[in-house]
Amino acid sequence: MTTKIAGHLLVECLVAQGVTHAFGVPGESYLAVLDGFHQQRDNIKFIINRQEGGAAFMAEAHGKLTGRPGVCFVTRGPGATNASIGVHTAFQDSTPMVLFVGDVASDTRDREAFQEVDYLSFFGPSTKGFAKRVERIDDAHRIPEYVARAFATAMNGRPGPVVLVLPEDMLTQAIQPHPVTGLVPEALAKVTAVEAWSDPGSLRTLREMLLKSERPLVIAGGGGWTVQAAQALQRFAENWKLPVGNAFRFQDTFDNHHPLYAGDVGIGINPKLVARVKQSDLIIAIGPRLGEMTSGGYTLFEVPKTKQKLVHIHASSEELNRVYQADLAINATMNAAARSLEVLSAPVSVAWEGWSQACHADYLSNLEPQTLPGDIDMPAVVATLQKHLPQDVVLTNGAGNFASWVHRFFKHHGLVKGFKTQLAPTNGAMGYGVPAGIAAAITTGRLALTMAGDGDFLMNGQELATATQYGAKTIIILLNNSMFGTIRMHQEREYPLNVTGTQLKNPDFVGLAIAYGYAGERITHTAEFEPALLAALAREQGTLIEVMLDPDVISTRGTLSAITQAALSKKA
Numbered sequence: 001m002t003t004k005i006a007g008h009l010l011v012e013c014l015v016a017q018g019v020t021h022a023f024g025v026p027g028e029s030y031l032a033v034l035d036g037f038h039q040q041r042d043n044i045k046f047i048i049n050r051q052e053g054g055a056a057f058m059a060e061a062h063g064k065l066t067g068r069p070g071v072c073f074v075t076r077g078p079g080a081t082n083a084s085i086g087v088h089t090a091f092q093d094s095t096p097m098v099l100f101v102g103d104v105a106s107d108t109r110d111r112e113a114f115q116e117v118d119y120l121s122f123f124g125p126s127t128k129g130f131a132k133r134v135e136r137i138d139d140a141h142r143i144p145e146y147v148a149r150a151f152a153t154a155m156n157g158r159p160g161p162v163v164l165v166l167p168e169d170m171l172t173q174a175i176q177p178h179p180v181t182g183l184v185p186e187a188l189a190k191v192t193a194v195e196a197w198s199d200p201g202s203l204r205t206l207r208e209m210l211l212k213s214e215r216p217l218v219i220a221g222g223g224g225w226t227v228q229a230a231q232a233l234q235r236f237a238e239n240w241k242l243p244v245g246n247a248f249r250f251q252d253t254f255d256n257h258h259p260l261y262a263g264d265v266g267i268g269i270n271p272k273l274v275a276r277v278k279q280s281d282l283i284i285a286i287g288p289r290l291g292e293m294t295s296g297g298y299t300l301f302e303v304p305k306t307k308q309k310l311v312h313i314h315a316s317s318e319e320l321n322r323v324y325q326a327d328l329a330i331n332a333t334m335n336a337a338a339r340s341l342e343v344l345s346a347p348v349s350v351a352w353e354g355w356s357q358a359c360h361a362d363y364l365s366n367l368e369p370q371t372l373p374g375d376i377d378m379p380a381v382v383a384t385l386q387k388h389l390p391q392d393v394v395l396t397n398g399a400g401n402f403a404s405w406v407h408r409f410f411k412h413h414g415l416v417k418g419f420k421t422q423l424a425p426t427n428g429a430m431g432y433g434v435p436a437g438i439a440a441a442i443t444t445g446r447l448a449l450t451m452a453g454d455g456d457f458l459m460n461g462q463e464l465a466t467a468t469q470y471g472a473k474t475i476i477i478l479l480n481n482s483m484f485g486t487i488r489m490h491q492e493r494e495y496p497l498n499v500t501g502t503q504l505k506n507p508d509f510v511g512l513a514i515a516y517g518y519a520g521e522r523i524t525h526t527a528e529f530e531p532a533l534l535a536a537l538a539r540e541q542g543t544l545i546e547v548m549l550d551p552d553v554i555s556t557r558g559t560l561s562a563i564t565q566a567a568l569s570k571k572a
Helices: 006-016 028-039 052-066 078-093 119-123 140-155 200-212 227-240 271-279 334-342 353-366 378-388 401-409 433-444 454-469 485-494 509-516 526-538 560-571
Strands: 021-024 045-048 070-074 097-103 133-136 161-167 216-220 244-247 261-265 282-286 309-314 328-331 394-397 448-453 474-480 519-523 543-548
Touching: 006 028, 006 140, 021 052, 021 433, 028 045, 028 097, 028 161, 045 454, 052 070, 052 078, 052 097, 052 433, 052 454, 070 078, 078 097, 078 119, 078 161, 097 140, 119 133, 119 161, 133 140, 140 161, 200 282, 200 309, 200 328, 200 334, 216 227, 227 334, 261 271, 261 353, 271 353, 282 334, 378 401, 378 474, 378 526, 394 401, 394 433, 401 448, 401 485, 433 448, 433 454, 433 474, 448 454, 454 474, 454 509, 474 509, 474 526, 485 560, 509 519, 509 543, 519 526, 526 543
Parallel strands: 021 045, 021 070, 070 097, 097 161, 133 161, 216 244, 216 282, 244 261, 282 309, 309 328, 394 448, 448 474, 474 543, 519 543
Antiparallel strands: none
16 A cells, blocks of 8 residues: 655645646646646646746636636745746735645755745735735645645635645655544545625615615625625616626626626726716725725725715725725625625615616717727727627736727626636736636636737747647737837826837747647738637637737727827927
């Protein structure tokens, strides 16, 4: 009989937690865990990535899609620091995730051994922006305890990332019976998130505030939403005829096709929605932190006390009244909060029904595009996507102005229809979209479509090799304008005509995609896009469609040249 070692026990614990996929880049520091994956290959799959940042992004995307912690394995030092971008994304996006880091052996610790890093200092939580918890497992017999706690911590309250550090020598320890009890450590039962329920008194107060309101507005988003919670939210909105806006990059929280949908509250926000938010007399924020992007740089709502009455519902008690002093703060998880709200008794009629209809009309008017130059009509491209993509498509993107086209013009059916359909980094991490789409295809089998920019794609384009290895079909729409467009836009606004550090000399993206095993096609005119998309949908392998975008078309509302002229006029 082969002696069980700690690395094998660790993988058994992951299987017990319902983990089906782990993403990572192999390292000699956790060879014992890799052997555990080999032993459990029928129960869990280790996905080999090409760079730890891509692996961490895939794990984060998995966490968003499933509501269970996405799992990532990396080696010490450079592996962990590469993966930190995914940990930061999980933190700011409130996504459950567990990062396992193979570490130096215990007998070389604290000597600045090869690739040694102090992970508690690096990941926090004292750093206030990486992990909810960082722990090191020095005793192999306590692996089940640490793993179960990591999963519980990642899911409970405001979801987020946890880091577990695994000394190399600990992972090779033989698992022996306890010297006193004689018990052999075994994987603990699958943990589930703890629900925090709204207290009845707060719900009564919320109802009274609604009845006194004339222009209420719901803003929904943040982590922890389930299909059932989204459906309950919709029933609450319908009962009270409330307009609902989705927080930044949580556009699938409320059905964009619903007559009560008011639009997304984030970057590139509809100017009419800005006015609605400011005119509102009652904001009910369900789930979002009301961070910088959702609050319009803390201008939509004044800090620390908003002009509007504010009801803030959040899964973390620490988040409530941290930035905004709410008139009513409710500590509740999204499923519990939405289920409480859907049974909140509504009057026969409300004073704001016309207001709600006007909010939706404003959203519809925002779908009418501005006239922009060039041979590519991006609103028409997005309309073609809307026409041909299935309702359950997973739409992914990284960060950059290119993402604004789908943010503004694509209408998500979303969670209420049974599927999470948007994977996008609220922390603005470039390079997220490609690995997130691949993770979605691998773990769900659904179609994933990624919108990428040229600079964005090059940060994690290597993961196309991962997609090809595992037969994951994604479609990538790559908008090529030969520059870091967002930064160039800001550059022209602040320092017009002083172009430095934003121009790109790009590779042959079509040839690069083909080299990775994808199909590739380049289009220069709008009419070429629909045939290219239909061909991509029909083929079994993934496809990259390069769209040659006029560099002057810098946003959904204007041109780079107009920004330059406005900036020069101010300086004149």
